[in-house]
Amino acid sequence: MDRALEQGASLSEARAADVSLRGLEKRYGATRALAGVSLDVAPGEFFTLLGPSGCGKTTSLRAVAGFVAPDAGDVLIRGARVNAVPPHRRHVGLVFQSYALFPHRTVRQNVAFGLRMQRTARVEIERLVADALALVQLPGHGERYPRELSGGEQQRVALARALVTRPAVLLLDEPLGALDKKLRDHMKIELKRLQRDVGVTTIYVTHDQEEALTMSDRLAVMRAGHIEQVGAPREIYETPGTVFVAGFIGNTNLLAGRSRGGAAVECAGVTIATAASAPAAGAPVTIAVRPERIRLDDTGRLDNEVAATVAHVVYQGETVRYLLAADGGLELQAVELGRVRFPAGSRVRAGWAAADARVLLS
Amino acid sequence: MRARARLLLLLPFTALLGVFFAAPLLLMVAISVSRQSFGELQWTFTLHHYARFFSDAYYIGVLWDTLVLGAIVTVASLLLGYPLAYHLARTRSRWKPFLLVAVLSPLLVGIVIRCYGWMILLADRGLINATLVERGWLAKPLPLMYNRFGVAVALVHVFLPFMVLSLTGVLKRIDPHALEAAMTLGASPRRAFLEVTLPLSLPGILAGSLLVFSLAISSFVVPVLLGGFKVQVLPMIVYEQVLSVFDWPFGAANAFVLLVISIALIAVYIRVTERALRGIV
Ligand SMILES: Nc1ncnc2c1ncn2[C@@H]1O[C@H](COP(=O)(O)OP(=O)(O)OP(=O)(O)O)[C@@H](O)[C@H]1O
Numbered sequence: 001m002d003r004a005l006e007q008g009a010s011l012s013e014a015r016a017a018d019v020s021l022r023g024l025e026k027r028y029g030a031t032r033a034l035a036g037v038s039l040d041v042a043p044g045e046f047f048t049l050l051g052p053s054g055c056g057k058t059t060s061l062r063a064v065a066g067f068v069a070p071d072a073g074d075v076l077i078r079g080a081r082v083n084a085v086p087p088h089r090r091h092v093g094l095v096f097q098s099y100a101l102f103p104h105r106t107v108r109q110n111v112a113f114g115l116r117m118q119r120t121a122r123v124e125i126e127r128l129v130a131d132a133l134a135l136v137q138l139p140g141h142g143e144r145y146p147r148e149l150s151g152g153e154q155q156r157v158a159l160a161r162a163l164v165t166r167p168a169v170l171l172l173d174e175p176l177g178a179l180d181k182k183l184r185d186h187m188k189i190e191l192k193r194l195q196r197d198v199g200v201t202t203i204y205v206t207h208d209q210e211e212a213l214t215m216s217d218r219l220a221v222m223r224a225g226h227i228e229q230v231g232a233p234r235e236i237y238e239t240p241g242t243v244f245v246a247g248f249i250g251n252t253n254l255l256a257g258r259s260r261g262g263a264a265v266e267c268a269g270v271t272i273a274t275a276a277s278a279p280a281a282g283a284p285v286t287i288a289v290r291p292e293r294i295r296l297d298d299t300g301r302l303d304n305e306v307a308a309t310v311a312h313v314v315y316q317g318e319t320v321r322y323l324l325a326a327d328g329g330l331e332l333q334a335v336e337l338g339r340v341r342f343p344a345g346s347r348v349r350a351g352w353a354a355a356d357a358r359v360l361l362s
Numbered sequence: 363m364r365a366r367a368r369l370l371l372l373l374p375f376t377a378l379l380g381v382f383f384a385a386p387l388l389l390m391v392a393i394s395v396s397r398q399s400f401g402e403l404q405w406t407f408t409l410h411h412y413a414r415f416f417s418d419a420y421y422i423g424v425l426w427d428t429l430v431l432g433a434i435v436t437v438a439s440l441l442l443g444y445p446l447a448y449h450l451a452r453t454r455s456r457w458k459p460f461l462l463v464a465v466l467s468p469l470l471v472g473i474v475i476r477c478y479g480w481m482i483l484l485a486d487r488g489l490i491n492a493t494l495v496e497r498g499w500l501a502k503p504l505p506l507m508y509n510r511f512g513v514a515v516a517l518v519h520v521f522l523p524f525m526v527l528s529l530t531g532v533l534k535r536i537d538p539h540a541l542e543a544a545m546t547l548g549a550s551p552r553r554a555f556l557e558v559t560l561p562l563s564l565p566g567i568l569a570g571s572l573l574v575f576s577l578a579i580s581s582f583v584v585p586v587l588l589g590g591f592k593v594q595v596l597p598m599i600v601y602e603q604v605l606s607v608f609d610w611p612f613g614a615a616n617a618f619v620l621l622v623i624s625i626a627l628i629a630v631y632i633r634v635t636e637r638a639l640r641g642i643v
Pocket residue numbers: 028031032033051052053054055056057058059060207
């Protein structure tokens with residue numbers, strides 16, 4: 001680990017770069033791939049773009065790399081506008097889902113490529129390549145060809161190749177997408193460790209919310225070419241700003257209703273006390289409640305309580321998920337740790353605190 | 363049972379190959395080492411005809427001209443075909459099928475018609491020269507036909523599809539992200555092409571070149587029609603010896619030299635590709 005830290009130090013940029021996107025627009029025919037994307041990534045930050053397929057994540061990333069020329073808006077690296085700078089002068093590291101290693105070059109030659117382009121001295125290249133391969137824990141694989149490596153190993157070579165030139169920004173486009181679950185979980189930790197050791201500013205693209213929540217310092221949730229919300233993982237999870245974010249991140253009870261003014265909303269005949277005050281009475285709103293915040297037959301006093309019948313029990317091993325049909329027509333999901341306490345058909349009282357009921361504008 | 367059924371299905375083709383290809387080939391080799399006196403073949407073993415071929419400056423000259431023509435046609439097809447193949451491999455245009463048909467179109471026209479088409483264009487009084495002279499841009503027509511140029515043009519025209527198809531198949535399989543990866547690592551577009559795309563397309567370049575070269579050095583009709591016997595190539599000597607001079611053994615020896623050159627090329631190709639392509643396939 002100490003050794004790894006040292007190697008990380010040898011690869012890290014003296015000063016990590018900050019990256020900003022200002023009102024990026026991009027159209028492909030009738031498709032608006034980017035509809036005004038603005039964000040600021042701090043130096044050394046692990047920043048994630050999260051969103052469903054086709055929302056413009058890759059397009060944003062490629063705009064930073066210089067492969068997509070935006071119709072409008074600016075890309076800034078270290079505060080300098082780089083719109084007119086071609087990809088090979090932007091000094092970014094890019095890792096693709098397909099790795100895109102050079103199949104006709106050995107691992108060593110792959111990693112050395114960027115250094116060769118920079119006209120680094122021979123001896124220096126040897127040393128840096130060895131360091132980079134040690135950093136990704138692949139020493140001794142230098143003379144192999146990419147096709148002689150497993151998916152996870154190719155992934156690490158791609159990382160080493162991108163990091164060895166000490167790029168201003170590291171761009172990762174679903175780098176774990178092609179790996180199986182177990183390897184993905186391992187690489188998630190590995191990647192995060194590497195990023196922290198090297199300290200490089202990183203923009204990570206994924207549609208996997210679990211990856212986004214566990215790895216990022218901050219993340220942006222994207223939808224149809226724009227950013228819905230930016231924040232730390234906890235902020236996004238606990239205080240989603242829009243119905244889309246609440247629905248996209250994790251499992252959420254979304255209850256449509258109407259504001260009754262003050263901190264109360266009426267959903268299907270039930271009045272629900274909420275965290276913040278709802279907008280003017282009569283406005284249509286949606287309430288978001290996380291399933292794990294719903295208590296079943298809790299002895300304590302809860303702000304909101306409804307009587308319900310257990311419609312379905314989904315056993316998930318660590319957790320149990322109950323699908324509840326509340327009297328009055330509301331449908332709720334609740335998640336509990338441990339064993340099944342209520343079989344299907346039982347009557348329960350479902351309750352939650354007002355603080356856990358977030359009001360979102362519909 | 364399965365295996366036997368499969369072998370049985372292979373039989374017709376194997377028989378065809380044996381009767382109409384292998385047997386005549388063996389016969390040709392046998393004839394090339396036989397003697398002929400007063401029109402009668404005598405089944406002996408002599409290298410006389412080969413010695414005659416390689417000791418006569420005229421035939422060596424024709425062999426050299428044939429190889430040079432093959433090289434010119436190959437290089438020209440490669441230079442013209444590569445950009446075309448690159449575009450075909452990458453384009454997402456809906457006109458792609460039409461472009462493909464256009465590329466293949468030379469193969470859809472009979473060889474004689476194609477040659478006469480080129481004659482109409484290239485002759486001294488042909489479309490190109492007539493236009494240039496009539497407009498007063500040239501005093502004398504350009505020598506476009508009955509020389510190596512005319513033959514090469516017509517050969518490139520018909521062999522280009524082979525080159526383009528060989529290249530397209532290989533270029534399509536190159537991950538476009540590899541090129542982008544090279545660029546983010548600091549390679550200019552030109553450098554990225556030279557470092558990534560070009561070496562990765564080497565199998566296609568070699569396959570296409572080999573195909574075009576072998577076809578070019580064994581072509582007969584095009585050199586006759588557009589070369590007008592001013593361009594001599596080995597297949598014409600073979601034709602002459604067998605059908606005009608009736609010297610079958612010498613004709614067979616010529617043909618065999620041509621064949622050996624093709625086989626040698628294929629052998630070199632396999633060796634080179636094996637070494638150059640370690641890691642690619
Ligand atoms: N080169 C292109 N030509 C035409 N349309 C494009 C092009 N690139 C992207 N698009 C369109 O722009 C939109 C955004 O694409 P983008 O690749 O950025 O999505 P994404 O968020 O990366 O999705 P995914 O998770 O599936 O990779 C999509 O609707 C896509 O079809």
